[in-house]
Amino acid sequence: xxxxxxxDLTTKNIDEGCSSSGCGGSNxxxxxxxxxxxxxxxxxxxxxxxxxxxYARMHVxxxxxxxxxxxxxxxxxxxxxxxxxGVVSELLTPDQAVKKVMAVxxxxxxxxxxxxxxxxxxxxxxxxxxxxxxxxxxxxxxxKLCVSTNGLTLPEQVEELCQHNIDHVTxxxxxxxxxxxxxxxxxxxxxxxxxxxxxxxxxxxEQQQKGxxxxxxxxxxxxxxxxxIPGVNDQHLEEVSKVVKAKGAFLHNxxxxxxxxxxxTFYGVMGQRGPESLELQELQxxxxxxxxxxxxxxxxxxxxxxxxxxxRGDEFTMDKIELMEVDYDDAMQKRAEYHASIETKREAxxxxxxxxxxxxxxIKRHKKKQSRPVLMxxxxxxxxxxxxxxxxxxxxxxxxxxxxxxxFIGHRKVDLYCSGDKTCGETETTLEKIIKTLNxxxxxxxxxxxxxxxxxxEEAGIQPNGExxxxxxxxxxxxxxxxxxxxxxxxxxxxxxxxxxRA
Ligand code: CLF
Ligand code: SF4
Numbered sequence: 001x002x003x004x005x006x007x008d009l010t011t012k013n014i015d016e017g018c019s020s021s022g023c024g025g026s027n028x029x030x031x032x033x034x035x036x037x038x039x040x041x042x043x044x045x046x047x048x049x050x051x052x053x054x055y056a057r058m059h060v061x062x063x064x065x066x067x068x069x070x071x072x073x074x075x076x077x078x079x080x081x082x083x084x085x086g087v088v089s090e091l092l093t094p095d096q097a098v099k100k101v102m103a104v105x106x107x108x109x110x111x112x113x114x115x116x117x118x119x120x121x122x123x124x125x126x127x128x129x130x131x132x133x134x135x136x137x138x139x140x141x142x143x144k145l146c147v148s149t150n151g152l153t154l155p156e157q158v159e160e161l162c163q164h165n166i167d168h169v170t171x172x173x174x175x176x177x178x179x180x181x182x183x184x185x186x187x188x189x190x191x192x193x194x195x196x197x198x199x200x201x202x203x204x205x206e207q208q209q210k211g212x213x214x215x216x217x218x219x220x221x222x223x224x225x226x227x228x229i230p231g232v233n234d235q236h237l238e239e240v241s242k243v244v245k246a247k248g249a250f251l252h253n254x255x256x257x258x259x260x261x262x263x264x265t266f267y268g269v270m271g272q273r274g275p276e277s278l279e280l281q282e283l284q285x286x287x288x289x290x291x292x293x294x295x296x297x298x299x300x301x302x303x304x305x306x307x308x309x310x311x312r313g314d315e316f317t318m319d320k321i322e323l324m325e326v327d328y329d330d331a332m333q334k335r336a337e338y339h340a341s342i343e344t345k346r347e348a349x350x351x352x353x354x355x356x357x358x359x360x361x362x363i364k365r366h367k368k369k370q371s372r373p374v375l376m377x378x379x380x381x382x383x384x385x386x387x388x389x390x391x392x393x394x395x396x397x398x399x400x401x402x403x404x405x406x407x408f409i410g411h412r413k414v415d416l417y418c419s420g421d422k423t424c425g426e427t428e429t430t431l432e433k434i435i436k437t438l439n440x441x442x443x444x445x446x447x448x449x450x451x452x453x454x455x456x457x458e459e460a461g462i463q464p465n466g467e468x469x470x471x472x473x474x475x476x477x478x479x480x481x482x483x484x485x486x487x488x489x490x491x492x493x494x495x496x497x498x499x500x501x502r503a
Pocket of ligand 1 (some may be wrong): 045046047057058059083113114115116117144147148168170215223253296297298299300309
């Protein structure tokens with residue numbers, strides 16, 4: 001009889017890294033890196049997948065202008081290179097921004113990183129961007145500074161970025177071939193002139209690559225964002241991944257194009273489609289052979305506040321901030337204590353896994369058939385725990401369990417099925433949409449679930465599971481996978497129809 005437990009899977013993932021998975025956001029998966037780099041990403045919710053369960057970021061929208069045009073951008077809204085299109089942020093002066101950061105830091109102790117990501121390009125607004133960074137370096141030294149740019153003026157600004165102690169820079173690089181670039185960027189503004197088409201794209205690409213090399217030479221961690229545009233750069237992004245890795249980029253974040261006609265972008269109006277979840281995953285998997293991939297990006301807005309995926313911006317509008325009294329020395333002390341408690345929790349989790357570790361290879365030893373990977377969806381409120389009611393989930397995290405490990409694949413946004421009031425259970429079309437969004441998943445793990453969604457999920461071949469409430473996500477997924485393996489539900493040669501009958 002095969003004896004396995006959940007830690008078989010998860011500890012391998014944690015201790016040895018999932019080199020096959022490419023889920024390079026986690027610190028432990030980056031254990032091969034020098035200590036000083038691990039420190040830089042340890043509590044950065046974007047650079048470390050594990051950290052995003054515990055730590056928050058905020059953005060301040062201080063940078064209105066942009067020096068290029070992307071076909072997926074409408075200037076009425078935020079820079080779509082790191083933001084969901086169609087979102088408008090409240091523009092702040094640097095002084096207002098600093099006040100806001102200090103107020104948020106005092107009230108959300110999880111907040112470790114301040115990013116400037118729009119609403120235009122931060123480096124096309126150098127005075128406003130650097131004034132904000134300069135003040136924060138002085139007044140809030142415990143906060144990491146982060147910036148995102150299209151890269152056009154990056155080489156000229158690397159020195160200044162270094163002076164402000166900025167350890168994390170994101171460059172959006174959608175292509176390394178000007179012919180592809182000409183399909184994405186109609187023009188750039190360069191040396192006081194508008195330069196169109198391939199010529200403009202070529203300059204942009206050269207500047208991005210030069211900036212990337214200069215930053216990595218200086219020891220600054222560079223994340224590269226790429227917008228996946230089916231039919232335009234989908235066949236090209238593997239090449240982009242290889243090139244940016246060779247030049248020292250730390251992490252690659254391939255994000256889906258979101259193009260809706262109502263956003264008024266060129267692509268939206270032309271009917272250019274965005275990728276399906278599985279298309280995105282497939283490309284991320286292909287790129288992961290060469291790069292650490294970020295898979296937990298939520299395409300935040302340029303004034304986002306809170307954990308990735310949540311937005312607490314309404315609590316921190318300028319009128320509310322003006323009424324807040326902040327003693328930042330006291331706040332820093334409390335933040336340090338809070339971070340220490342988070343680290344104790346993270347450490348305890350690792351030790352727990354170590355205690356119960358049995359090699360995953362025991363799955364193979366005890367079974368005749370090979371097992372196939374299985375996708376599972378999880379409802380969570382954060383903290384790396386299964387702690388959310390199915391009906392309260394606005395997104396599901398998707399993991400893949402296999403004989404090798406449990407790896408994070410991405411998130412899928414959904415409409416709220418149950419608002420917590422009496423309408424729960426009556427929103428059938430919403431449920432149908434959720435089931436469609438969970439396409440490919442064979443189980444959904446949550447803290448609780450109602451009878452109606454349970455039945456419909458089962459009918460759709462997705463097994464609901466509320467037995468692992470308050471357990472660590474990877475442990476719970478491993479446990480469910482092992483049960484499936486034991487029951488023969490994850491055998492490699494099992495057909496879909498047989499699967500459904502057995503379920
Ligand atoms: Fe902001 Fe970007 Fe810094 Fe993170 S966001 S500037 S690296 S602090 Fe993060 Fe948001 Fe994705 Fe950006 S989830 S959109 S990757
Ligand atoms: Fe829009 Fe950002 Fe592109 Fe500028 S860099 S055009 S703000 S998406």
